[in-house]
Amino acid sequence: MAEKPGRDWPPVIDSGLQAERTRLAWSRTALAFGAVGALMLHSGMSTGNRLHELPGLIALCSAAGTYLLGVTRYHATTRKVPRGQPMTSAGAVRTLTALTALTVVLALVLITR
Amino acid sequence: MSQSRFGDDRDAPAGSGETGSAGLLHRMRARWPPLSSVGQDPDYRFSLANERTFLAWIRTALALLAGGVAAVQLVPAFRFHGGRLILGVTLVVLSIMVAAGSYSRWTANERAMRLGQSLQPSLVPRLLAAGLTLVALLALFLVIVSG
Numbered sequence: 410m411a412e413k414p415g416r417d418w419p420p421v422i423d424s425g426l427q428a429e430r431t432r433l434a435w436s437r438t439a440l441a442f443g444a445v446g447a448l449m450l451h452s453g454m455s456t457g458n459r460l461h462e463l464p465g466l467i468a469l470c471s472a473a474g475t476y477l478l479g480v481t482r483y484h485a486t487t488r489k490v491p492r493g494q495p496m497t498s499a500g501a502v503r504t505l506t507a508l509t510a511l512t513v514v515l516a517l518v519l520i521t522r
Numbered sequence: 523m524s525q526s527r528f529g530d531d532r533d534a535p536a537g538s539g540e541t542g543s544a545g546l547l548h549r550m551r552a553r554w555p556p557l558s559s560v561g562q563d564p565d566y567r568f569s570l571a572n573e574r575t576f577l578a579w580i581r582t583a584l585a586l587l588a589g590g591v592a593a594v595q596l597v598p599a600f601r602f603h604g605g606r607l608i609l610g611v612t613l614v615v616l617s618i619m620v621a622a623g624s625y626s627r628w629t630a631n632e633r634a635m636r637l638g639q640s641l642q643p644s645l646v647p648r649l650l651a652a653g654l655t656l657v658a659l660l661a662l663f664l665v666i667v668s669g
Contacts, residue, residue: 427570434577441584448588452595486570495563497632499556502576506625509580513618516587520594520610 428486435479438505442472445512449519461522464515471508478504557629561636572631579624579646586617605664612660616653620646 423429450465478501489496590613594606623646634641 425567427567431570431574431577434574438577438581438584441581441588445584445588445591448591448595452591455595482573486566490566495558496566497557497563497569499558499629499632502573502625502628505577505580506621509583509621510618513583513587513614513621516591517611517614520591520607520614 423487423490428483428490431486432479432483435482436476439472439476439479442475442508442512443469445516446470446472449512449516452519461519464512464519467515468512471512474508475505557632557636560633561638564632564635568635569632572628572635575631576624576628579620579627582650583617583621583624586613586620590614590617600664601668602664605667609657609660609664612653612657616650616657619649619653623649 446465446468448465449468450462453461453463453465482498482501485498486496590610593613594610597606597609600606623644627644627646630644631641
């Protein structure tokens with residue numbers, strides 16, 4: 410079937426859909442973060458102390474941050490790969506590790522209070 | 523750019539502030555140079571596969587964390603006093619080890635790919651298997667004791 414005239418289709422740069430699969434992996438990680446955050450928020454709310462809700466809220470913000478990080482990585486990858494530029498981002502990996510470490514510490518404080 | 527900066531540091535006269543935290547940072551950079559300055563950029567597909575593996579390990583750490591929080595907050599109390607806390611803290615500690623291991627594994631894999639070396643085996647899967655076996659045995663003990 411012939412392509413519609415006047416539509417400028419972008420060339421296929423990633424036949425293995427590597428960038429898209431990686432973006433979905435970031436989204437799954439953000440969902441996992443969200444589930445942990447909801448659980449921590451539920452635990453904090455059951456105590457009646459507003460301060461105990463803070464770890465859950467921070468974890469939920471980390472989930473949003475992880476999702477945005479994945480979107481940013483996807484756009485950076487699709488922009489850099491056709492130009493032959495390096496696309497490895499130690500910063501994104503370090504940021505996610507730091508967010509995970511922060512969430513783990515907050516969860517430890519929440520369960521041992 | 524980083525080489526010229528290091529060159530400036532080496533040319534600096536002795537006692538001009540190279541000691542202390544700046545000196546420590548310099549020595550650390552010399553021992554573990556930034557990834558971007560090591561070897562050559564690998565095929566982007568391999569880098570993305572390494573990133574997805576890192577994300578899968580982080581999800582494993584988050585699942586362990588959720589299990590730890592749920593064990594303490596949602597599971598009914600066992601007859602054995604403090605059983606839930608022991609179970610929960612064990613899971614959270616395991617989560618810390620998996621999260622830390624995932625980052626070091628990503629760095630080691632990326633470095634090996636940039637240098638064209640084969641990937642080194644990791645202790646993290648064995649650690650996770652041993653930890654989960656411990657958690658399962660602990661849970662079995664608590665359930666039996668609670669009768």
